[in-house]
Amino acid sequence: MTIHVVVGTQWGDEGKGKITDLLAKEADFVVRYQGGNNAGHTVVVGEDTFKLHLIPSGILYPNTVCVIGGGVVIDLEVLFKEIDELQQRGIKVGYENLKVAKTAHVITPYHRLLDGQQEEKRKEERIGTTGRGIGPTYADKIARTGLRVMDLLNAEWIMGRLKAQRWEERLTAEKQPDHKQVVADLLALGQRVAPHLVDVSQLIFRAHHKGKMILFEGAQGTMLDVDHGTYPYVTSSNPISGGACAGVGIGPNQISEVIGVAKAYVTRVGEGPFPTELKNDTGNLLRERGAEYGTTTGRPRRCGWFDAVVLRHAVRVNGITELVITKLDVLDGMAELKVCNRYLHKGQVTDEVPAELPVFAECEPVYDSMPGWNEDTSGILDYDELPLNARRYINRISEMAGVKVTLVSTGSRRRQTIKII
Numbered sequence: 001m002t003i004h005v006v007v008g009t010q011w012g013d014e015g016k017g018k019i020t021d022l023l024a025k026e027a028d029f030v031v032r033y034q035g036g037n038n039a040g041h042t043v044v045v046g047e048d049t050f051k052l053h054l055i056p057s058g059i060l061y062p063n064t065v066c067v068i069g070g071g072v073v074i075d076l077e078v079l080f081k082e083i084d085e086l087q088q089r090g091i092k093v094g095y096e097n098l099k100v101a102k103t104a105h106v107i108t109p110y111h112r113l114l115d116g117q118q119e120e121k122r123k124e125e126r127i128g129t130t131g132r133g134i135g136p137t138y139a140d141k142i143a144r145t146g147l148r149v150m151d152l153l154n155a156e157w158i159m160g161r162l163k164a165q166r167w168e169e170r171l172t173a174e175k176q177p178d179h180k181q182v183v184a185d186l187l188a189l190g191q192r193v194a195p196h197l198v199d200v201s202q203l204i205f206r207a208h209h210k211g212k213m214i215l216f217e218g219a220q221g222t223m224l225d226v227d228h229g230t231y232p233y234v235t236s237s238n239p240i241s242g243g244a245c246a247g248v249g250i251g252p253n254q255i256s257e258v259i260g261v262a263k264a265y266v267t268r269v270g271e272g273p274f275p276t277e278l279k280n281d282t283g284n285l286l287r288e289r290g291a292e293y294g295t296t297t298g299r300p301r302r303c304g305w306f307d308a309v310v311l312r313h314a315v316r317v318n319g320i321t322e323l324v325i326t327k328l329d330v331l332d333g334m335a336e337l338k339v340c341n342r343y344l345h346k347g348q349v350t351d352e353v354p355a356e357l358p359v360f361a362e363c364e365p366v367y368d369s370m371p372g373w374n375e376d377t378s379g380i381l382d383y384d385e386l387p388l389n390a391r392r393y394i395n396r397i398s399e400m401a402g403v404k405v406t407l408v409s410t411g412s413r414r415r416q417t418i419k420i421i
């Protein structure tokens with residue numbers, strides 16, 4: 001009877017895909033609970049790289065059932081493209097191993113177009129969204145005008161919902177798609193998804209009571225959480241562990257471990273404040289060494305030093321019980337490493353993330369300096385064989401977070417992982 005949640009502790013792209021795939025080896029179910037195809041989770045197996053956007057990162061194990069929970073927003077065109085591509089590469093994706101919540105909301109072409117139109121209108125205040133229609137779809141969900149996957153089985157219901165969404169008022173004339181075509185396409189997609197549909201809450205409840213191992217895979221990261229991130233520069237869902245309860249339909253007391261994934265430095269893609277950002281050669285070096293370009297949009301990621309203030313915030317809002325540090329190898333060869341443990345704002349020191357965005361935007365990081373290491377850590381399997389300064393770096397992070405580090409990742413492949421016992 002085990003439910004573990006994997007959550008991102010920063011602004012996304014911490015390596016959740018790699019870690020979920022690794023832990024999925026032991027899992028009977030891997031469940032996405034929020035977000036949509038704004039996510040890009042990379043899993044590398046041997047010479048093969050898989051970039052997953054909607055399908056949970058357990059799909060590479062034929063006996064693991066992957067589930068898309070009701071808290072996810074689904075672009076069915078993207079889902080089927082992903083299924084087709086995986087099948088072409090010899091991966092089994094069928095009705096038995098991919099289940100979709102009947103209640104998940106649907107991203108339509110209207111939502112995608114509105115996402116782009118809103119960003120254009122925001123000009124300098126743009127959020128830097130992934131342009132996948134995520135925000136507008138969640139907006140319709142909350143406004144009670146959303147279209148759910150199960151609704152696609154009925155043409156009249158689709159038309160009624162689209163009418164309720166009042167696209168003629170929301171989209172400019174030149175952006176209006178062909179209404180009849182949209183309805184026909186949604187109906188066809190509904191037919192195709194129908195055999196995958198289930199009640200996810202019931203499925204997971206029963207599996208849990210049968211003693212199955214269940215992994216919830218977070219997308220995005222804590223600082224992109226609509227309630228606990230850098231609002232309004234956030235996504236439109238709750239990536240935090242609590243989001244898993246609502247997004248799947250289970251009680252919080254069913255979750256036994258919350259595994260926080262933290263990159264050994266920090267990245268952010270899109271707009272919004274980022275206190276430890278390095279707009280210099282060191283930032284460029286991290287981007288090149290870490291191949292920090294968006295998995296979904298290809299945009300260069302902004303890079304900076306490790307931020308323990310952000311990590312402690314993540315530990316608190318998620319109830320993190322263990323930490324995984326990824327991409328340690330990217331720091332190999334750096335003479336000096338900096339870790340931010342406090343911020344300075346107008347002469348005042350703070351060790352918390354302020355809720356006020358303008359204050360957060362003005363926070364200056366206060367750094368502890370640590371010596372780096374020269375050795376190549378990417379092939380090391382045993383924690384004790386890591387260079388002393390690398391172990392000190394990990395210990396320092398653990399100490400600042402107040403949580404034990406159980407795994408260290410030193411490369412994108414499965415075996416490039418060190419277990420700390």
Ligand code: GDP
Binds near residue numbers: 043
């Ligand atoms: P996610 O969105 O959290 O799943 O992360 P992404 O897949 O968007 O980005 C993480 C990137 O880092 C991917 O290209 C991974 O293959 C890669 N990666 C994961 N762990 C490691 C690691 O320990 N070292 C290195 N060098 N790359 C890693």
Ligand code: IMO
Binds near residue numbers: 134
């Ligand atoms: P994974 O799961 C990094 C960011 C976008 C933008 C903001 C809002 O791969 O870690 P949205 O399209 O969600 O309305 O965009 O959130 N964002 C991500 N950044 N990783 C992600 O997912 C992200 N998903 C959304 O760049 O700043």
Ligand code: MG
Binds near residue numbers: 012040042
């Ligand atoms: Mg990603």
